[in-house]
Amino acid sequence: MTKLDELIQEHCSDGVEYKKIGAVVSIERGKRLVREQLSADRGYPVFQNSMTPLGYHSDYNYPENTAFMIGAGAAGEIGFSTVKFWAADDCYPMVCGEDISSRYLYHALLRLQPQIKSRVRKASIPRLSRASIEQFDIPVPPLPVQREIVRILDNFTELTAELTAELTAELTARQKQYNYYRNKLLTFNGADIPIVQLRTVVKKSCSGSTPTKGNSGYYENGTIPWIRTQDVRFNEITEVDSYITEKAVAETAVKWIPENCVIVAISGATAGRCAINKIKATTNQHCLNLEIDESKALYRYIYYCIYNKYDELLSRKQGARGDLNSSLVLSLEIPIPALDVQRRLVYVLDNFDAICSDLKIGLPAEIEARQKQYEFYRDALLTYAATGKTILTDRQTDRQTDRQTDRQTDRQTSLMA
Numbered sequence: 001m002t003k004l005d006e007l008i009q010e011h012c013s014d015g016v017e018y019k020k021i022g023a024v025v026s027i028e029r030g031k032r033l034v035r036e037q038l039s040a041d042r043g044y045p046v047f048q049n050s051m052t053p054l055g056y057h058s059d060y061n062y063p064e065n066t067a068f069m070i071g072a073g074a075a076g077e078i079g080f081s082t083v084k085f086w087a088a089d090d091c092y093p094m095v096c097g098e099d100i101s102s103r104y105l106y107h108a109l110l111r112l113q114p115q116i117k118s119r120v121r122k123a124s125i126p127r128l129s130r131a132s133i134e135q136f137d138i139p140v141p142p143l144p145v146q147r148e149i150v151r152i153l154d155n156f157t158e159l160t161a162e163l164t165a166e167l168t169a170e171l172t173a174r175q176k177q178y179n180y181y182r183n184k185l186l187t188f189n190g191a192d193i194p195i196v197q198l199r200t201v202v203k204k205s206c207s208g209s210t211p212t213k214g215n216s217g218y219y220e221n222g223t224i225p226w227i228r229t230q231d232v233r234f235n236e237i238t239e240v241d242s243y244i245t246e247k248a249v250a251e252t253a254v255k256w257i258p259e260n261c262v263i264v265a266i267s268g269a270t271a272g273r274c275a276i277n278k279i280k281a282t283t284n285q286h287c288l289n290l291e292i293d294e295s296k297a298l299y300r301y302i303y304y305c306i307y308n309k310y311d312e313l314l315s316r317k318q319g320a321r322g323d324l325n326s327s328l329v330l331s332l333e334i335p336i337p338a339l340d341v342q343r344r345l346v347y348v349l350d351n352f353d354a355i356c357s358d359l360k361i362g363l364p365a366e367i368e369a370r371q372k373q374y375e376f377y378r379d380a381l382l383t384y385a386a387t388g389k390t391i392l393t394d395r396q397t398d399r400q401t402d403r404q405t406d407r408q409t410d411r412q413t414s415l416m417a
Helices: 003-011 102-118 130-134 143-185 246-251 299-308 310-316 326-330 339-357 362-381 394-416
Strands: 018-020 025-027 044-047 055-057 066-070 078-081 091-096 137-139 195-197 202-207 224-227 235-237 262-265 274-277 287-292 333-335
Touching: 003 143, 025 130, 044 078, 066 102, 078 102, 091 102, 102 137, 102 143, 102 362, 143 299, 143 339, 143 362, 202 326, 224 246, 262 299, 274 299, 287 299, 287 326, 299 310, 299 333, 299 339, 310 326
Parallel strands: 235 274
Antiparallel strands: 018 137, 025 091, 044 055, 066 078, 066 091, 195 333, 202 287, 262 274, 262 287
């Protein structure tokens, strides 16, 4: 019998009471600061509308070890500050009553996060009301049981964070290696390879448009994929989150583009990123869409050439927002070897790219598995049967441990291969 089992038997053998969050926690609202009150690096962190501090302030309004939630912007995100901090007006600090610990509450809220985010009001700035959070039920076992659950989950989180950091560093190193070889493969020093402007291999280029947001007829029940710059991430685009209607295509400047265009983001922070659309689609005006003349170049080869020119594109950004335009992109100079050479290069680069980027294989999948493992243990520990025991049985624990060991062994074997 584990220590947790013993504590449950001692303190809550007849079951665990579920309570409304609002009954055991005071969900407060922070206090606004103006820009002049913020420092870039001195004082206490200020949380406003994201998990990243807005800045730092000379004073704090909540103590260390306080759970909080973001109410606007990244609404529904859940944080826990181990240091004193200033909660601004879009931050909801959680002040716990005597029956619940702040760290236990943090883990319980993480478990509810999908449901919490479903209550976020979609608008130009997503918002979440405190009243909607207060109505959720959470199990509130006695404090000794809470402390043991927190100990288990914190230990698991710490181990997961250490391994994830190791895996992330390994993935970063692999990405650097890939970038090095991509640049090496696409640099033909001394070879008699034509260097041409990108425009010479582009059959057609265009940007898209954004139909008027206030016209529901352009968006409601839309079935036409509409690509935005957040979809352009050095990737293949096979699905999107945004759709428009036939009416939008007929009445606005939106244009259809065929499959296998090379799309370059040309606006602000996203400018310079590229992707390939694997679906027939439309785009907004911040995407430059290049249909490649396949008699001169392979679209995937051109994608890799533009990818390799990312730093150069960044250096070409103009204006206060740092935008690109079609002329700046189409004037890029790229090497154009024979098509059979391009085909061999694409084969090699595709394999490199799959190893680095595919979330279903390799290190990214391992990192994702660690998060899912934490979620499994958290959900099991925070879910109680009628008897008051957790649903995490010894058999389930053994199965999880076996899967973890198998994944670790497989990863080490693949790295040695």
